[in-house]
Amino acid sequence: MPPHTGHSRRVRWAASGALALALPLAGLTATPASAADVNNVKNAGFESGLTNWTCSASSGTTVGSPVHGGSAALKATPAGQDNAQCTQTVAVKPNSTYTLSGWVQGGYAYLGVTGTGTTDVSDWTPDSTSWKQLSTTFTTGASTTSVTVYTHGWYGQAPYYADDISVYGPDGGGGGDPAPTVPAAPGGLSVSGTTSSSVSLSWSAVSNATGYNVYRNGTKVASASGASATVTGLAASTSYSFQVTATNSAGESAKSAAVTATTAATGGGGGGGSLPKHAVTGYWQNFNNGATVQKLADVPSAYDIIAVAFADATSTPGAVTFNLDSSGLGGYTVDQFKADIKAKQAAGKKVIVSVGGQNGTVSVSDSASAANFANSVYSLMQTYGFDGVDIDLENGVNATYMSQALRALSGKAGSSLVITMAPQTIDMQSTSNAYFQTALNVKDILTVVNMQYYNSGSMLGCDGKVYSQGSVDFLTALACIQLEGGLSPSQVGLGLPASTRAAGSGYVSPTVVDNALDCLAKGTGCGSFKPSRTYPGLRGAMTWSTNWDATSGNAWSSVVGAHVHGLP
Incomplete structure (x- = not known):
């Protein structure tokens, strides 16, 4: 999410169309070698x-x-x-x-x-x-x-x-590296978290393993490249037995010792508590970059989720803090800020803290930094009254450990926790991408993914065709990847700039946003791309930012906000 003019990550497409031929064939596993190979x-x-x-x-x-x-x-x-x-x-x-x-x-x-x-x-x-x-x-x-x-x-x-x-x-006779041996069974399998519909597991890495398989009650249910995984789609208040194996091209190890986990009675279900069926998210700038300076109280009622941008990295790996820019915001005090959060919540709104942005450098890459992230965000929620967290890490995420961090945070905050994400278009091109994997890993506690349809150039749609940003087709064909890739329609939102000044490229008029919403939710207003089905549960839209929206007389939220809230 751009703190000034925005990032720009354009993909150059080959003249031969190599990138447009198909989505990545991620997840293929090498065929086990025969004894003579x-x-x-x-x-x-x-x-x-x-x-x-x-x-x-x-x-x-x-x-x-x-x-x-x-x-x-x-x-x-x-x-x-x-x-x-x-x-x-x-x-x-x-x-x-x-x-x-x-x-x-x-x-x-x-x-x-x-x-x-x-x-x-x-x-x-x-x-x-x-x-x-x-x-x-x-x-x-x-x-x-x-x-x-x-x-x-x-x-x-x-x-x-x-x-x-x-x-x-077969040996070509030129020499080579020795074939690997079948890895040993993993040790240290333990339960790192549970919800009403999921169990998170971790184990000790095996030195020559290239992947792991997870078994539930003797049946394989998941694969992982690292030493942790979350099994979803489970029944509430139910006991399950889990085992893990290690794999490489030589074969699969014996199963680990089993662990038993019992899912919670209630909770999860997508997260977010009492949000409306269709919601509008807006980023509020905790800095002055030329857009209208606002207090939270100034944010229009059209916004259901207000993401405070941004939390700051600390010297502790994975940990974040928040510092209100009182001087840049005209003397806005911390006490006023906290009071405004409570007032927004009393009006039925959610206020969350956003981690990342274009210049964000928060890295969650191991269990220790995952714990630091969860503990520090929860501390900010207690200090300021935030309802949750937005993940806007434009320098990438580690799916294994960010998932671990968000589940740990959910364990502390409960089922009312709001979790949103704002990946770039390139981060959601395939379910094999780390950002997409993270969203799917925490689907049962995830509120909404508001992908940024800007500063991106041309991208693949779900039909394998390349679409240029700035059109209805760009919004609908790329949203289709998320909708057909495993996210619930209620977890998909369209992220657009509030004005031409809000991002480097990708601004479209509010009418185009409305047409894209109608195309996805009702099958009307489409361009050349028409989804194979409609998604009436589509969550809504997001904008960067409420401040740039205010600079333009709230032209974005007054049009798109009313349209989102009027969806079926």
């Missing part, structure tokens, strides 16, 4: 630097963190017209089938193979804050004795990391 890639984990690898334009180096396995990983940085491609020629046997696999993190990342003699293949993923496996298979031609394996990023995007690259199949 080997990994034909040399220096697959980059433990010997870039030996056996060649990277374009000196774009590659090795780093000690983050790593997926061992003590090193590849870091490759796209620059200018270079996409940071790193390659290795790998010896293979003719007429043979191989599984290409690797782990990536960071910016857009591709893994592929050329020179197969048949059909060359690849897999890719958008940017990710946690390690993600890419995997595909290929068959060599009758005279193929070597192939070229490659990784690369995307023009103008962030650096990517790669580790543990493998081409498993």
Whole structure:
């Protein structure tokens, strides 16, 4: 969420349409190797630097963190017209089938193979804050004795990391890294939290594991890349038994010792307490950047959720604090601020604290920082009377530990807790993205995701076509990804700038917002994209910001607010 003119993360689409071909094939698991199979890639984990690898334009180096396995990983940085491609020629046997696999993190990342003699293949993923496996298979031609394996990023995007690259199949005779052994069973399985419909689990990481499977009463119900997971869709007041296994390309471990958890009797259900069916969210600026300076009392009644922007990072990892900018807000005192929060709540509104923004640097990347986040946000709720928290971390989230943090906060605050999110468009392009994963992980306590339909350029819609921001189609086709990707319609809102000055790009007139809402909720007012069904439970809309709205005479909230509250 921009504190001034806004961020700008534009994606350059390939002329060939490579990115538009399909959404990422995340979650594929490498086919277990047979006893005779080997990994034909040399220096697959980059433990010997870039030996056996060649990277374009000196774009590659090795780093000690983050790593997926061992003590090193590849870091490759796209620059200018270079996409940071790193390659290795790998010896293979003719007429043979191989599984290409690797782990990536960071910016857009591709893994592929050329020179197969048949059909060359690849897999890719958008940017990710946690390690993600890419995997595909290929068959060599009758005279193929070597192939070229490659990784690369995307023009103008962030650096990517790669580790543990493998081409498993018959020994090509060129040597390679030894095949992994089946991992040991995980230890330390424990219950880290429960709601009426979910159980959160954690366990000790297994050194050579690349993933984990979670079993409920003996049946596999979830997979995880890290040492924690949340199982949802459970019945209230019910006892369940859980076990975990570790996996890699060699196979799956034995099951861990079992733990038993009993779900709560009540609670959860989407969170948010007494919000109306259709709600409007507005960000209130705790700073003066040229927009109208407001007290909370000045925010129009059209806003059902007011997100106070922003909490500040502290020197403690994951922890946040809040400092009212009294001098920048014309002498607005903390006592007045607290009183205004109570008055808004008495009028049926929710006031939450937003964490992040364009310049936010809060990092929740392990269990300790997750606990610090939960404890510090709950402390702010007690101090100021906030109803909950908004997650607006534009530098990325760690799905495992942010989910852990929000569940810990929910355990402290109860079922009335309001949790909102404001991801960028690029963060919600696929359910494999960390932001989307976080939303799905906490779906039972999540109030609404108000994706930012601005400062983003062109993006994929749920129909695989590319749409440009600033149109009804851009709003509806991208919202469709969330609506069909697992979020409830009541958890989806459209986030737009309140004026042309509120963001760098993406402003549309309130009428366009209303048309998009009607298209999604009622099937009317659509552009060229028409959803396959309607979503009458759609939550509503969000704007940055109430201050920019006021600068324009509240033109946004007076039009969109009335329309949202009039939806079926």
